Amino acid sequence: MKILKLRKEKLDLFASVVQQFGEVHAPVEQDGKYVFKRLRRWSEARLEYDRTILPPKKYFLPPRETLFRYRPGEGFAPCSEGLDQRTILFGVHACDIYAINILDRVFAGKYNDPYYQARRRNIVIIGIDCSPDQHCFCRSMRADFVDHGFDLFFYDTGDYYQALVGTALGDDMVLASGSIFEAVDAADIDNYKRRSWNKRRAFQLEVEIRDLPEIFEMEYQSGIWEELGGRCLSCGSCSMVCPTCYCFDVADDVELGSLAGSRARTWDSCLFASHALVASGENFRGPRASRIKFRFYHKQRGFVAEYGRPSCVGCGRCISACPVNIDVVQVIERLRGVQDAGSR
């Protein structure tokens, strides 16, 4: 992996070069929060941000995506609108890139999702370093650092960004910007290592994920699920803001007066009452307590069984989005029976 550095004042210059590679999207401030958005000018970009309301998932698995159009006489025509849009996501945090790497595995399993794959191929990711706030626990989820999944990744080292080149395309962007990138020397490496070491101390939240799947098994009948079911509003906010929640619903839009139309998928949530409902009227996860339990079990237990790690990356979005303050870190702490909540 190529490692270079870029003087911070030259980031604007680099951004102007990057624009030649596609449409630049970056975190932009909106009502005191941040959203990934197409930049009208580079000065709108906020690279020092806590978290965006929605994760970059929205670019790879849009909230609503048309899959194909159809006409009974003619058949089905796949829809490719927007799939070849070359987009540059500038300023993606490590946890969010980690989440995209997780989605990569989901959408290229026994079957491939050609829509997801096409978008993934056409979206450039430039990662950026961050410092944890009161909701971040990515370090506990081993997602505070990514070794792949980005084209470039910038680490703040004071006067410079240390740049990790992840792909050939990332290298092309570096080469296209002439000589603004510099070689790193031993002092830069030391500086990076010191900052990396210190970052671990900045985390205010910590959860232990070792043997968590086993503890979930042991606590399947725990009263905590009934209690959470009593509080949960089934609003699905946690799923919408989650960078690794990928459930979708499939529905058709039928033209009036004909049987032609299109099929679209839209984000769904296992907290919605209809998620496990079948035509006979049987709902395999009817009570709200079962549904919220299921969401925790898929993140922290089921996903581990299939992919070897939890699908949670510790971004903290579900904690800040929940209207009734259901907090995944607290839930895990309570399941573990750790009463020491002094740090919270």
Added chain:
Amino acid sequence: MAVIEAEQERGLANAMVPALGRVAQVKKETSDTFTLAVEPASAEPLAGFQPGQFSMLYVFGAGELPISISGDPQERSRLVYTVRSVGKLTQLLVSRKPGDVIGVRGPYGTHWPLKAARGKDVLIVAGGIGLAPLRPAIYHILRHRADYGRLIVLYGARSPRDLIYRRQIEEWARLPDAQVLATVDYGGVAWHGHVGVVTGLFRYVRLQPFHTVALICGPEIMMRYVIWELETRGLQPGDLHISLERNMKCGIGFCGHCQYGPNFLCKDGPIFPYHEIRSWFGKYEL
């Protein structure tokens, strides 16, 4: 269109897009259950299937749902589905007329272990419409009769009027080396057969543990009691195979609706060896 085609050229088939099928025949099985035969509506043949797999069937203007294939796997020219009308979409599906065009995706999912069952007795236990995904296995066994030991079919339905494939069941019962028993919850005056739950039929059957593979499909509560009976009789959990049902939207392991423990029923199931899912089976609201 170009992008998806480019993806397909990279070897990524777009499993989300159906093929066109034409309804060739609709046969009434019971008051609410119909068997549809579907032929390809274009030059492209429909994909072959393994017994126990399902397709996603699409009714234009209404929606898509998973339906087990109930026909003969050897019959390549058409796919056969037995559908019980329980909701809006199944109602529309069973009211298709010959010549109507529908969408077909698949087949998807795991299949009955007919290779592993060679040389052994095969016990088939079905409840209600659960016989539909088992019929292709019966066709296969009858076609390769010498490869298998005895064929035992135990079938339970709510009433005599709810028995599907009734004439075929009577034919199977007359075959040598086959034992076919049906039972109903409510008999009525014209019924001279067995009355009661399907597990009540086990007393008429001699099973050879270690030499029998059981294929089971029906309501989960029925399967739970069937498994309990079979384990009591010494059958091995790895020889018991069950087919499960959940809500499905995509059929290919993405949309999340059919999750069952760590499994996605559409790609890891719907058929599982019992010992693989034993720790989840029967858990409330999994």
